[in-house]
Amino acid sequence: MTTFTPKVYQQQVLGSVEAYFKSCHELPSPSIAFTATTERLWGRGNPYNPLSGFPADMPYFCLRVPTGGGKTWLAARSVQLANTHLLRCEHSVILWLVPSKPIREQTLRALRDRLHPYHRALREAGPVTVLDLDEAKSVTRATLDTSTTIIVATRQAFQVEDEESRKVYQSSGALMHHFEHLAPAQRAQLLTEGAGADQTVPCSLANVLRLRRPFVIVDEAHNSRTELAFDMLARFRPSGVLELTATPDLERTPSNVLHSVSAAELKAEEMIKLPVVLETEPNWQQCLADAIGRREALQQLAEHEQRAGAAYLRPIVLIQSEPRRAGVDTLDFERVRSELITNHRIPAEQIVVATGEEKGLERIDADYKLGIADPACPVKFVITQKALAEGWDCPFAYILVSMASLSSATAVEQLLGRVLRQPGASHRQAGALNQSYAFVVSRNFAETASALRDRLVTGAGFERREVAEFVTAAKDDQARLDWEGHAGRVMVRPVAITLTEKPDLTSVPKPVRDKVSWDGERSTLTISKPLTEDETEFLKASVRSEIAAAAIVEAAQISRTAxxxxxxxxxxxxxxxxxxxxxxxxxxxLQLFDDPEVLEYPWDLSPFDARPTNEDLLALDGNLKVSEGGEIDVDDASGKVVSRFLPDLQRDLGLVYQPENWDEVRLATWLCRNLPEQSLTHASKQAFVAAWITDLLRRDGFTLARANLQKFLIRNRLEARIRDLRRQAVGKAFQQTLFGEDAASRVAVTDRYAFEFNPHAYAPSREYDGRFGHFDFRRHFYGRIGDFDSKEEFECACWLDMQAHKGRIRFWVRNLVRREGSSFFLQKADGRFYPDFLCQLPGTADQPGPILAVEYKGADRWAGAEDDRLIGGLWASLSEGRCRFVMVKDRRWEWIEGCF
Known part of the structure; x- marks a missing residue:
């Protein structure tokens, strides 16, 4: 199997998770850490919403990832981050909840497959054991003590009300050994049965989970946000809850969204096929014929690319038929299949039906090694009625045909997801093969486009503000009716006609009346908004003469065109x-310089002092007091002494996981294995760590047992120390390479490496909402525009747009931060510099003009931006006139004028 390489946005999501876990220990509580982390990541701190029935500061957060974004891989990779940075333990129990049995089986299969990317992501946490719920009911203590144990189950499996599921809460002889030699504090936390003298503690799986404080992963979390579901989770005393969903609850019980991935980022990373090209046709047979024609055109493009070396591709059409209804003529699957075979001469073997009764896809999976994606498989059309099997993925699904109303939300959302996703697929040279297609039986394009956008928001997890540009019309005449798709960028000229008679508007439906007005004095009918063909028929019926009716038809045609x-x-x-x-x-x-680590620099730990600093010792002392219960607080309302969540958690985990047979060498070896520093040799790292540990253990109060208890904190202190030493070495190399006397021989700015802004991948984490004022930006590269950090920055954007109106700038873009596809940066020794604005200056037909990068800095931040000015200036000076850079403060717009 090919090596899985995470996408940039996936690495950023994991970076956000790690930052939050670390902040949970660095700041007073996980709730405060959440607001601080989102402030640092996105420039605006999000409030923390605790879950009712749980400790108020339990780490609880949500990753919002649209359809096709790889949520399961992110969840699997987050296990190691939870162990290392939140729980600070070698092994943990992960309770992985999924919405249904098919998803459970699919998830178990992938997590257990040693060659699957999901399993490999789990293995980052060390030894792992993946169990289903039945296996977990007899899990041994040795398994939990020696591996990170993932229990995959449906949420429903833990409901006390379910007869079968009650076994989770009943005593089992196979689990008795988990409850031997418990400390009083541990036994006090267990669920009990009976009352008084008859009260007992069942040796149940539920109590094993309460002992082990599981970290909970909730997949498709929008399906599990009920009071009953939360009560069930609370029974297990989780150490934290991670939700993954495309559509988080933001109103009723708001999720704490730590990181939100946009559909535009997925598009930039070639994870989904966008935009969705929509075409409506009232005649169902013509609609189906159009879809067949589109499939044939895509097939020809795919075959042409395959002859040039591209991977095999067979575009597939997913057809949503209508359900059968007694006594009603419907476009059910049999009628659609008959149409394909009889009128389009499609061979029967190229058609598969997937409904409740027809299991065509299951037969395909059984007959072909690669299922429907197998080159030997002939299937080109899949007919379904409601929804396909959960978890079914096919990169060949390109076209959705809906015979039923788009109001059938669940089915359309799911089928759209199948068409959008392209697991294992890659970017194609032909632009048509990087898009999705939807053909819908409908007379009203605008209404259908709006419904399709709704489905992208409610089902696929797209943000409302980005769906407008991701549903486009296949035909120009239909595009003119799509006002929502051109929100804020459409001008409509009223169409007035003189009639010889007064129309009877009382008989016209109100939506049509709202688009017209009658001036009796001038005998003029004015159409203020475009009329569809159906609406025109209603208005035409309001007059008696053929001349007046013809005039209305002509005016309506003008209203939706010219x-x-x-x-x-x-x-x-x-x-x-x-x-x-x-x-x-x-x-x-020459190679792209996007990481200072590619620089050649002397890097060795041996010259540095391998001893704990005073700051290290203070941190270890403070942590010991917390782990021993020394950090307490007083509740303002009740005056009672209360403990905090994380100290309680560390105490509980310390009681459960009792280390054995540790010595100084083994501890040093473990620390080296858990220090992810690829730039060092193992020998160099081991020598430094061994010397550091030896020095620590010579100090009063630091025993081997204590060092082992605090090994995760020690690991963090060592990692920070090594990272700081490496940063110093990189900084020196960076300065010499980029700003030394012969820098021009080592660094270049060349068109060979150029960042191109993807036309469909602009993904601001926050859009400008008018908080600094309103301006009609007409020369911004995209229809959307990212938020501004200050009023002065907004005024700078207004000034740039006005210069563009004067012809001094062709167009400009608000550059974003940490957004794949819409973020240009210049690498610095300690991070990246993202200029605020990039402007395309005028050029010629053969040669584009220079690029101007503009950074606005408030006067209070000017002194701290020296390194930004240096790298910006270097970039411009090495570009041979192709690039220009200016940093502005105090509204000195004339500094920008000097660059034109």
Whole structure:
């Protein structure tokens, strides 16, 4: 199996998770840590919403990832982060909850498959054991003590009300050994049965989980946000809860969204096929014929690319038929299949039916090694009625055909997800093969487009503000009716006609009346909004003469064509924005310079003092007091002494996981294995760690047992120390390479490496909402615009747009931070510099003009931005005139003018 390489946005999600887990220990509580982490990541701290029935500061957060974003892999990879940075233990119990039995079986299969990316992600946590619920009911203590144990189950399996599921709460002889030699504090936390003298503690799986304080992962969390579900989770005293969903609850019981991935980021990483090209047709047979024609066109493109070396591709059409109804003529699966075979001469073997009764896809999976994606499989059309089997993925699914109303939300959302997702697929040279297609039997395009966008929001997890650009019309005449898709960028000219008679508007439906007005004095009918063909028929019926009716038809035609003017952004018009990047010569070859670690620099730990600092010793002392219960607080309301969540958690985990047979060498070896520093040799790292531990153990009060108890904190202190030493070495190398006397021989700014802004991948974490004022930005590269950090920054954007109106700038973009596909950066020794604005200056037909990078800095931050000015200036000076850079303060717009 090919090696799985995580996408940039996935690495960023994991970075956010790690940052939150670390902050949970660095700040007074996980609730405060959540607000602080989101402030640091996104510039605006989100409030923490505790779950009712749980400790108020229990780590509880949500990762919002749209359909096709790889939620399961992120969950699996987060296990190691939870062990290392939150729980600070070698092994843990993970309770992994899924919404249904099919998803449970699929998840178990993947997590157990040693060659699957999900299992490999789990293995980052060390030895792992994956169990289903039946296996967990007889799990041994040795298994829990020697591996991270993942228990995969449906949420429903833990409901006390379910007869079968009560076994989770009943005593089992197979679990008795878990309850031997418990401390009084542990026994006091267990569930009991009976009352008074008859009260007993059942040796149940539920109590094993209470002892082990499981970290809970909730997949498709939007299906599990009921009071009953939360009560069930609370019974197990979780150490934390991680939700994964495309559509988090933001209102009733709001999820704490730590990181939100946008659909635009998935598009930039080639994880989904966007935009969705929509076409409506009232005649169902013509609609199906159009979809077949589109599939044939895509097939030809795929075969052409395959001859040039591209991977095999067979575009597949998913057809949603109508359910059968007694006594009603419906477009059910049999009628659709008959249409394909009889009128389009599609061979029967190319059609598969997947309904409650027909199990066509299961037969395909059984007959072909790679299922429907197998080159030997002939299937090109899949007919379904409601929904396909949960978890079914196929990168060949390109076209959705809906015979039923788009109001059938669940089915359409699921089928859309199948078409959008492209697991294992990659970017194609033909643009048509990087898009999805929807053909819907409908007379009203605008209504259908709106319904489709709703399905993308409610089902696929797209954000409302980004769906407008991700549903586009296949036909120009239908595009003109799609006002929602051009929100804020459409101008409609009223169409007035003189009639010889007064129309009877009382008989016209109100939605049509709202689009027209009658002026009796001038005998003029004015159409203020475009009329569809159906609406035109209603209005035509309001007059008696054929001349008046013909005039209405002509005016209505003008209202939806010539009377509509759309404003198109530079990205929509096909403009390109390419920004040259810094490149570094490595052994004579240029390569993209996006990480200072590629620099050659002397890096060895041996010259440095391998002893704990006073700060290290203070941190270890403070942590010991907490773990021994020394950190307490007083509740303001009751005056009672209360403990905090994390100290309680560390105490409980310390009681459960009792280390054995540790010595100084084994401890040093464990620390080396858990220090992820790839730039060091193992010998160098081991020598430094062994010397550090030896020095620590010579100090009063630091025994081997204590060092072992605090090994995760020691690991963090060592990691921070090594990271700081490496940063110093990198900084020196960075300064010499980029700013030394012969820097020009080592660094270049070349068109060979240029960052190109994807026309469909602009994904601001926050859009500008008018808080600093309103301005009609017309020369921004995209229709959306990222938020501004200050009023002065907003005013700078307004000034740039006005210069664009004057022709001094062709167009510009609000550069984003940490957003794949819409973030240009310049690498610094200690991070990345993202200029606020990038402007394309005028050029010629053959040669685009220079790129101007503009950074606005408040006067209070000017002194601290010296390294930004240096790297920006270097980038411009090495570009041979292709790039220009300016940093502005105090509204000195003339500094920008000097760069034109």
């Amino acid at each position: 009377a509509i003017e759309f404003f198109h952004t530079p990205a929509e018009l096909g403009e390109r924005l390419r920004v040259p990047q810094l490149a570094l010569r490595v052994q004579g070859e």
